[in-house]
Amino acid sequence: MKQKSLGKQIRKHLPFYFMMLPALIYLFINNYMPMPGLVLAFKRYNVRDGVYKSPWAGLTNFEYLFTTKDAWTITRNTILYNLVFIVLGTACAIGVAVILNDIVSKRRKKVYQTIILLPYMISIVVVAYLVNGFLASDTGFVNHHILEPLGRQPVSFYSEPKYWPFLLVLINLWKGVGYSCIMYLANIGGIDPGFYEAASLDGATRWQKFIHITLPCLKPTIITMTILAIGKMFYSDFGLFYQVPMQSGALFNVTQTIDTYVFYGLMNNGNIGMSAAAGFYQSIVGFILVMTTNAIVNKVSRENAMF
């Protein structure tokens, strides 16, 4: 193909640039314009001097994240939960998408999809109280209506850390799977039915079709979604870890993440520089993780890398 001049190419694609514009403007305003504010992480913020003229603080704002004994716990929790969420979340989303796709009746499909999506729409505060309705010591459904009739000792869930890794993963899946499966559902719908017909003619089982047709077709989406999720690896869903365990101190070993730690530590003194430092740290690590993952994908299968 002959290389056209840049000007010509731009003119040719002008409508598409125009379509991009709103999103670009949004991105610029929402994500790029506040970026200079990152400088706050290195400042001793002072209202009178403003963001840019406040005195420099070096790295002192970051110290509290690393000098504490909890640094290891919160980092471990944040990363491990996110890993589990990425792996199980993707697996469940694909599973649900495949199952939904196989439902023939359009109406039923819509109904099921809506029901699965519903938890995603519920505010996490409400979720916290729903969970509390199940797990509360005195009046909770599990203790009152399941364990008691069975003659078992009631369990005080909010002071027993051992249940919470499972509970949090379960709640996260229940809440998020409906939303994340939409992407995969759309993708599966776009796979050429001819592949499946040909496979059926060759006598492929359902499972074989899934492994050899569906999964390979979803690969680019899976990789993109995973890279994006990895970029958020150092962030945690604040609502999930703050609201759902009802801030119970006894559970901190398994529920404290970087975000909740920063919140508990700073809520009484509202130090803007220190909270900015936490955000800065999370974004930098996220950036490095995205670049690394992408580089690895680039090595392994070049056509699936993001950039």
Place this chain on the structure above:
Amino acid sequence: MDADPGSRYNQSIRTIRNDRQPHRRNSRTFDRVAAETEEIMKRRVIGMLLAGAMAAGLLAGCGGQEQGGAAVGENQAAAGTTENGGSAGAEGTGEVQTINMYTMGIGSTTDYKAVQDAINEISREKIGVEVNWTVLDIGQWFEQYNLLLSGSEPVDLMVNMGGVSQGVSQGAFLELDDLYAQYGQDIAACYDEEFLKAGVINGNLYGIAGQKDFAATTAITYRKDIVEELNLDVSNVKTLADWTPVMEAVHEAYPDMPVFVSNGGNTLNQFGSYNWDSLEDRLGVLMNYGEGTEVVNLYETEEYEALIRQMREWYQAGLVDKDAATNTESWGDMVRSGKGFFSLVTGNPGSEYEHTLNTGYPIGVIPITEPLSTTGNVTAVMWSIPYAAAEPEAAMKFLNLMYSDPAVSDLLNYGIEGVHYQVAEDGTYTWLDGQDMSSCAYHPAMTWIWPNSYIGGEWQGAAPELGKKMTEFNQNAKKSKAMGFTFDNTSVINEVTACNNVIQQYAYGLEVGAVDVDTVLPEFRQALKDAGIDKVIGEKQRQLDAWLAAQE
């Protein structure tokens, strides 16, 4: 490459172009649609630009502090010759200044606008100031508090629920000394000099507390109707141990109702204050009503251990709400919905009435500590003027008016006569016929938030002569040696952050008796040590000693 995406796009563009032509030629429909689309696009773009401008404004607001601040400085330095022509010239010319006031609200009161207009009629005439009043709901308040301090919002006068020292360390508040001397005569008249000190940080006055309780006792606050129904004698209750038999009797009569409920569960420390001066954050306290000046680690003391052992005993006897450690509701909400008999909360001469009104049950109050007055009691609610305020003088004049004008006090507390309340035959105020707390459009029930609630009328059924009683209560309370001292935690902020997390992890469970004291308390103490509480205490002691020396 099997398909060149570019060529496919080209094709579609061509299709679009081809589609266009006939429309252009044949009908006006296209033009109209195009115009409409353009209009929508324009609106969208304008919306975007607006959003952009707002975001830029936010940044500029933060960055532009200096100019705003400088203007304020000029205002003060060269009163009368300010560039905006406002401030000092106003009284002479009869011009009215408008200030922006921010306060916090709870509950169902909605009629702030009407009350604001009524207040303005008085203040316009008396001091030439009008107020533009914004009320943020309590949840919103704490979210937006930092924004209010940042100077990007036009705030001239605001109330603070604690946090003044935090704002001062960020330079967010104006030094009030001069303004207070010039326009605050009426405040000075109703203010005990001793309590004014609490708003002084590093030698400057930054916050002025409203006339309210400047001291507190910890009190057993219980449902009187149950005690009367069961014929229990509570007249001899002096300590928590004396109270146990009452709890047992109530538990027997109402086995399904938790006897003790926590206050705000894990959002408020059960023993945030007791017979010690918590020096703001309980990381290093003065024991025994602040009689001495030695800062000690509260969590290592026998007093603290005895308290949580008592709670544990109650918990194991089934007398404590099983979910007390994770419940986030206030004790008042629990009692109102019939899910609790009593709690341990701070009390003052007005508590009985206040709680009776809030819970809907007759409430009794038994103090188990003596009244103690600390910096924290005074700074709990403070009025301040932000550094970036455009009209600091008008704000101080208005604050002064709120302290001294009974009509303004009545408006703030009870709204407009005939609309929100009526005057009964005995001169007290009461609901309009057929109205109550939930149906009245203005009844904030927050006497403690307004600068001076004691100069206006009295509400029917409330403690009579509350103002006088409160003043006596404040004066007779034990004063902590550190009264007026404010701790600046900047130099030990890492340790404070770590300690706050440790306290969040252990203290709530221990203080409602939900966990085993023998195993958890030593763990808690060790964790605090590891988090560096001793360093915090050392720094606090150093600052306190310096402050005490400066007081002499």
